[in-house]
Amino acid sequence: MNRLLSCFLLLVSTTWGYSQDIPLSQILVPSENWTKTTSNLAGEFSAIASDSQGALFLASTKSKSILKLDSTGKTIEVVTDAPAKALAIDSQGGIFLASGSNILYAASGNAKASMIIEGLDCVALCTLKQGKCYGAAPTEKAIYLFDKSSAKKKVNTEDAVISLAVSNDETTLFAGSADGRSIFTFRIEQNGDITAKDRYVAPRKPLAGATGSVPGMTLDKANRIYAATSLGVQVFDPTGRLCGVLLQPDFPRFASSIAFAGTDKSTLYALVGQSLYSRKILFPGK
C-alpha cells in the first residue's frame, strides 16, 4: 500500500499541473552552491550536453574533440577532430554536432564524425527519441529538423533562437530567443513539424543597460525549464511561471550551456566562459 501511495505521489509531482508554484527552496539542496568542476579537466569548452544515462559530454575547444565525463569523474575522448559549438546526444548514444557551418554525426562508439549537412550554421541542437534532431540557426532566423541520413527540413522561418529543449513527452519544443525576451513554445507534430508558436515564458530581464539572451536551456523530469540567462539560471514551472533565479556561478559571467547529468541526472552542470560548474538539484533532469 505504501509503495502504491509513494508511486502515486511521485506520479502527481512530476505531471504538468502539480509541478506548479514550487519555490526554489524545494528545488535546491540546502547549503549547496555551484562548484567549479575543473580539477581534472583542462577548461576551454564551448558546449555541454548529456545522454539518457547521465553521462556528460563536453565540446573541447582546446583539443577540438568531444569528451565524455563518466559518473566517476573520468573523461575519455569519444570523438576526435570535431570542434563543435553545440552538441546533442540521441537515444542510441550517437552525437549530433554543430561544427562551423556544418552538422556532423558520430554514431555511438565511432570516434570519427561524418558530415551529414553542409552549410547549416546552428548554435543549438536538441534530439527526439526517433533519431531526429532540431537545430537553431539564428543567423537565418530558422529552426531546422534533420536526421543522420542528411534529410533536413526548415520548420520555422521567423525566429532567431539560440537554445532548444523538448518536453519529456516530446509534445512541446521550447526555444529561447536570442534577444532574451521569450522562451517560445511550439507543438511538435507527428512528423516533427512545429506549430502553435507562442511567447509562453517571459524570462526576467536584466536591469537597464544590460542585454538579455537565453543561450542555454534544459528540462527536469517534471518539465521545469532551466534557462541560462544573463541574470543567472532561471527556473520556470511547466506552466511557464518563474520559480526563481539561481545565482550566477562566476558573477558577472553567466552560463552559456547547461545540462543535467551524473547519477540519477541530479546534478546541474553549467558552462561559464570555458569553465564547468555543477550543483546538486533535488529533482532529476530529463
Next chain:
Amino acid sequence: MNRFLPYACFLGLFCSFTFAADDYVLGIDSQPNPNTPKGKIEKSEWKSNIFPGTVREMLIYVPAQYDGKAPAALMIFQDGGSYANEKGQFRATVVFDNLIHKKEMPVTIGVFLNPGTVPASNAKEKGRSNRSFEYDTPSDQYATFLEKEILPEIEKKYNVRKDAAGRALCGISSGGICAFTAAWERPDLFGKVLSHVGSFTNIRGGDVYPGMIRKTEKKPIRIFLQDGSNDLDNLHGHWPLANRSMAAALKFAKYDFVYVEGDGGHNGKHGGVILPESLRWLWRE
C-alpha cells in the same frame, strides 16, 4: 514514521488546497427556483488564432427574458466551467436566472470560457495548458482574443450591448487578474470587473498594477474585488496583501470599486456566496 510519511504527504497535498476558516453557505439567490424562468446554455468548442493552436470550451448562457429586440448586457467569465457549474461554488447561471427575473440585474448573456489547451499531436499525451500564459500575463493579448474572436462570435448570434458599461469580465484567481488586465488594456471594450481571490501577485509580473493604477489617469472601469484573509502566501506573493494593495490604489485613484475580504482561502466559497450581491453592485445603474 516512514510508514506514515506517504499518507501524511497525501493528506497534505490535498488539505493545503482546502484548509481555511471559510464556512460560507449559499443563499436563496444561488438556489434554483421553480418559479423562475431558466435560461438556456449552448456549449461549443473554440479554436483560437490569437492563442495559436489552442482549443477551449465555451458555454453561452441566454436568459429566458432575452428576446433579441433590446440589446442584452454581456458578462464573460474566465475559468467559465467552474462558474457555470450548477452544483459548484458560484452557480452563476442560477444566480443570473434569479436576479434577472427579479430585475436586480439587466438581461445579460453570460459567456463562460475555459482557458485554452494546446492538444498534443500524439493523442496518448496530455496537451499543454495555456491557462497561466493567457491569464497571468499582463499584456493585451487576452483582450485582443476577446475583441477579435469572442465578441464577434457572440455579436453574430445575439443582440448585445456594444458599450463598455454593458460588458463585464469576471474570473477567479489567475482568471481574476485576467479580467482586470483585459479591462485595464481595453477600457473602451470592458467597463466592469469582478475578481474573486485575484492573483495580483508576481506570477508573471501582475504585481505592478497598484503602482500603475496610482500613476495612470483614471480609467472608466467599475471593479469588485473579493479575497480571503487565509488566501495564498507563496513564492509569487501574498494574495490578501496584494488585493489590499489593489484596493488602496483604486481608492487613491478614486475608482468606483468595492473590496470585500472574508476569512476564506484560495477558493470560490466566499465569492460564490456573495455573487448575487456582487452582481447587483456591479450592474447597478
